[in-house]
Structure formats: structure tokens, C-alpha cells
Amino acid sequence: MINFKSVKDLVDLGESKNAVISELIIAYEMESTQISREDVLRKMKNNWQVMQEAALRGIANEEKSVSGLVGGDARRLAGYGDYGYTGAVVMKAAAYAVGISEVNAIMGRIVACPTAGSCGILPAAILAAAEKNKNTEDEILAALFTAAGIGMIIDQNASISGAEGGCQAECGSAAGMAAAALVVLKGGTSKQICDGAALAIKNMLGLVCDPVAGLVEVPCVKRNGFAVVQAMVAADMAMAGIRSVIPIDEVIEAMKNIGAALPKSLRETSEGGLAATPTAQAIEQKLYGHKSI
């Protein structure tokens, strides 16, 4: 029986069973859903296929969302790539993340990971990294299952919902999951996975959910682009041997407490923050013909 309530449990379990985190998560899924290993892997491969399709569609996308607020930026970023300060890999990751989020905004097909609002971060990280590292499909699957494990624990011990925990719960969780995946793709240890995830989430703590006009567009789409970059830096730090002073499980606990302390106006209600700015109010007026708050 695979039982875990924290990231520490997972790491300890891995040590006692001499197994990596991704294998424990696969075993957990087989056990809890009574489906074969083959089927679990097939489902994840299918999700990975959808993620890649969304990324490629995203960086070519010229279509605007119904509101007209987003669409076409991933294409701009992908075209700019090599001239940037951050280097081609990081720019590519940001472009993929923005692109997948644009596909989401124009009612295209995506994989929620953990949510639709944060759907660009994990796939963008893995795709850009795998292109650079020339990772195999097995390594990519291991990265995805490891990320899922981190996400499952955040979901259980804190929240992955913007309405409950603010954007830190969505894009913050996704960045932590992405950092864990990136460490796996570099062949890092379980400890480095924990550090990468902890470092990424720590830097996203307190992020509020204040979407303009209540739509998953502004600031969500571009924020996916920023979050994947945070995940990359966090993974690089962990692989360089930098430790997170606060362990991952305590970071997740802090995220939960911060989410609970956030006022309702900054938890997906569009009553505060960016959503309450004059420009956002004007956009809302134009879209709905009335203010929603």
C-alpha cells in the first residue's frame, strides 16, 4: 500500500523501497484506481500529446480571445527569442507557456495542470527542457509523474484553487510542479526535487488572483510565461546544490496559511487588485456593459 501525506513521506518511502518518486506515484495510481501500469502510462502519454499540440498551436497563434484581451503574444515572443537577455531556452519556455495559455483563452484544447488558468507552466517547462536536454519519452513521463505527486500533496495539504488560495495556489503550485519536473529531466535526486519545488513555490507565495473582468486572461496568460522562468531558475539553483532553508512541506503549509489570510477580494472574485484598476473597470464596462462589482 502506497501511503503518503507529505513530500517527506514520499521521499522516505522512496528511500525505504529504493524507488524514485515517479515510480511511487505510478504505483499509487495503479493501486487507487485499479488500472494497469500500461493504462496509467498511456493516459499520461495522451496528456503529454495534448500538451505538445497546445504548445505548438500556441506559439503560432494569431487568434484573439472573445474579449480581445489576449492572443498573438506567444508568437511575438517565439519570434524574438534569440535576441533576448534570458537566452533561447528560457524565451522558448516562456513562449510555450504564454502560447498554451492563449490556446486555453481561445477555447482550444489543453490539459489542466493543475488548473486551466495555470495550464501553460508545466508543459512549457518540460518541452523547452526536453528540447535542450534531448530527454527520452521515459524521462519526460517520469518528470510528469513526479510533478503530479508534488501537485497531489499541495492539493491535499493546501489548495490548487485560486478562489481558495489566490494565484499562488494555481501558478505557484504549477511552478513548484514544473521545478520538480525540470530537476528530474536533469537527473537530480529526490532532495533536489524537493529543493527545486520549494524554491519555486517560495518565490510565488502571496500571489493574488485578481483577473480582469473575471476572465482567465489578464494577468493569467503572461503570468504563465513568468512562472515557467521562475521554475527554471529554481531547478537550476537546486541542481547547482542550493538548498531551500524552509523544507517543501513547510512551504506548502505556509502557502495554505497565506491563502487563508488573503481577503476574498483577491481570491478570484475580481473585486480587488488589478481587476479593480480604472483600466480594468473600463474593460469590464466595455465587455459587459456594466460593472460586475
Add this chain to the structure above:
Amino acid sequence: MYIVLQMQRLAVFDLHGVFDIIGPVMIGPSSSHTAGAVRLGLIAGKILGEPAVAVEINLHGSFAQTYKGHGTDKALLAGIMGFSTEDERIRNALDIAVERGISYQFCCVNLGEAHPNTAVLYLTGSSGKTARIIGASVGGGNVMITNIDGYDVALTGQYPALIVVHRDCPGIIAKVTNVLARYEVNIAFMRVSRHSRGAEALMILETDDLLSDDVVEECRQVCDVEDAFSIPAV
């Protein structure tokens, strides 16, 4: 005015699975306002049990405020027409409904303290059959149907469900569950509600196993059962 059996879901603290975190595959932009709305529509369509020809939907709270930007209207109609949450036709659902001769109307209403993503769906089918379903999209694409034709229910659509309309009388639950037992169908959750003692009542059984037509037909034949139908997991 309803009784609740002790088989209510205790799943609040369950660890979600891998594909709740990396997944579902869905049409954007919002798991609650789009994917959840498709699932509400899907369940409502299955409850109606025949193609809808007229649809009136009342939207409350956040659904009412943001439905156009999130495509909640398209998603609900798509679900009623039987499209899955990953069907790329969702974005064209309004046009497809017109092509199929389905009349539809969306209204914004204030239901007070109801969940902010609540919809009330009034459906009329091709034979004239009607259904009124109240449900909410409770986050992450998960939904909760709270009322069917005036009966309080708690239906998530995650399991196949058997819905039995019957007269409230002693032994009726045993008779129905006996049919399920004979077909080796395991009951995961069960709820019974009624308007008043001895009046028409509604039994909902969510099961681990698929419900064959034979099971449903036999339940329909049980004395004091007025109607029985199944809806698949969505």
C-alpha cells in the same frame, strides 16, 4: 423534508489522483466556468434522456457575471447536446444548437446564497418531456447536481447513477437494492428524498459498476416504482 441514508460521501479528505492534477484534457478557458459547465449540461441532458429541443438556463453569481467571456453558455449547451469536455466543437455550440433546431435562452438570476457557479436548467425534449435541474460547478471541473425536478439530490456525475422515482413506502429500498445485488452492482453512495410521507419520492444510487439496460428495466418493474433510469458517469 428528506431523509438521508448513512452512505453519504466521505471523500472530503481523499487524496486526488494523478489525473486530477495533470488533467483533465479540456477545452478552455476555465475548469469551473467551461469544463464544469459542460459536465452540468451533460448530466442534465442524460437526465432528460432524449434530445433537447428547448433550453432555458438561469445563471447565478459568477456564472451570470462572466458567462460570455468564459463561454459558459456554449459549454452548457454543448453538454446538453452530448459533447465531451474536450470536444473542440464547444466553441461553436451556439451555432450548432441553432443548426439542430434547439431554441435556447440564457437569463441572469439572483439565487441568494446559492454556490456562485450555479445554473438552473429547464429542458424540453423532443417528445415534450421536461426536466428541471439545478447544479453548481464547484471547482476543478467538478460539479454537484443539487436538485432534480424539485427533489434535493447530491450527484457528482463521477459514478454511474440509477435514479428511481417511486412511492414512499416500506421496503421499497430493499426491493430496488435487491435487484442491484442480483446483478452484482456495488453501490458507492445512496440518497433518498421525498416530498412527504407516502408521496412520490426519489432514490439515487451511485454505483461502482456500469448499469445495464436489464438492471434498469427490472428496477422499473418493481412494485411502487414509477420510473427508473440510469445516467452514465460523465
